[in-house]
Amino acid sequence: MAGKFISFEGPDGAGKTSVLQQIEHDLEAELGANQVLYTREPGGNPISEQIRQLLFNPANTEMDGRTEALLFAAARRQHIVSEIVPALKADKVILCDRYVDSSIAYQGAGRQLGEEAVWQMNQFAIDGLLPQLTIYLDIESALGLRRIAEHRADQVNRLDKEQLSFHRTVRQAYLRLYHQYPERIKLIDASQPLAKVIADVRQTIHARYPDLFAEESKR
Ligand SMILES: Nc1ncnc2c1ncn2[C@@H]1O[C@H](COP(=O)(O)OP(=O)(O)O)[C@@H](O)[C@H]1O
Numbered sequence: 348m349a350g351k352f353i354s355f356e357g358p359d360g361a362g363k364t365s366v367l368q369q370i371e372h373d374l375e376a377e378l379g380a381n382q383v384l385y386t387r388e389p390g391g392n393p394i395s396e397q398i399r400q401l402l403f404n405p406a407n408t409e410m411d412g413r414t415e416a417l418l419f420a421a422a423r424r425q426h427i428v429s430e431i432v433p434a435l436k437a438d439k440v441i442l443c444d445r446y447v448d449s450s451i452a453y454q455g456a457g458r459q460l461g462e463e464a465v466w467q468m469n470q471f472a473i474d475g476l477l478p479q480l481t482i483y484l485d486i487e488s489a490l491g492l493r494r495i496a497e498h499r500a501d502q503v504n505r506l507d508k509e510q511l512s513f514h515r516t517v518r519q520a521y522l523r524l525y526h527q528y529p530e531r532i533k534l535i536d537a538s539q540p541l542a543k544v545i546a547d548v549r550q551t552i553h554a555r556y557p558d559l560f561a562e563e564s565k566r
Pocket residue numbers: 357358359360361362363364365366494495498499537538539540541542544
């Protein structure tokens with residue numbers, strides 16, 4: 348499979364959606380729209396979108412943490428089979444908004460199910476498929492939550508409602524993953540102005556794939 352699989356990670360409010368919009372636009376201009384797949388977890392296909400509805404329905408207050416972790420993994424599995432593998436086979440660049448690291452950080456650490464346990468459980472779902480590059484947008488938790496409160500208060504979902512301490516725990520887990528997998532995971536300071544964050548992301552992608560964003564080497 349010749350495609351390029353890039354995942355984007357970070358605590359809520361880090362700016363993934365904003366950054367990905369621009370990166371997708373730029374890559375499509377460079378490669379053509381049919382060579383780029385932007386997709387998000389959980390979701391990206393009808394089955395995973397139905398699981399997403401279950402996960403994010405604010406009425407599901409009784410959902411057990413392990414149930415939540417299993418549903419994220421189930422949505423991930425279907426997303427791999429329906430979206431990622433076909434795109435890899437078609438030699439596309441895949442921009443994936445969240446992947447298995449989100450489960451380690453949110454369910455493993457945030458929900459205290461255990462990072463190793465959630466990692467092991469997810470092996471069945473991912474069957475060895477990891478991104479070649481993971482871009483981690485790092486932000487201090489209070490700042491991330493402030494951005495959501497200021498700009499996206501109408502779209503707050505069940506998980507966004509967690510306390511500051513939950514988000515801090517999630518961030519610490521991301522930082523552990525970053526130290527554990529320095530080859531795969533690259534950290535970008537997401538507290539910078541959006542244009543600078545995007546510039547850093549472009550450079551990071553170019554460093555891993557020299558044929559993408561080739562003009563970066565002239566800077
Ligand atoms: N670098 C930035 N500086 C200031 N505000 C930002 C920055 N990046 C994103 N935002 C704003 O913060 C909010 C959350 O960003 P978003 O891209 O939705 O984050 P995420 O998808 O990671 O949760 C949005 O309203 C967005 O406009």
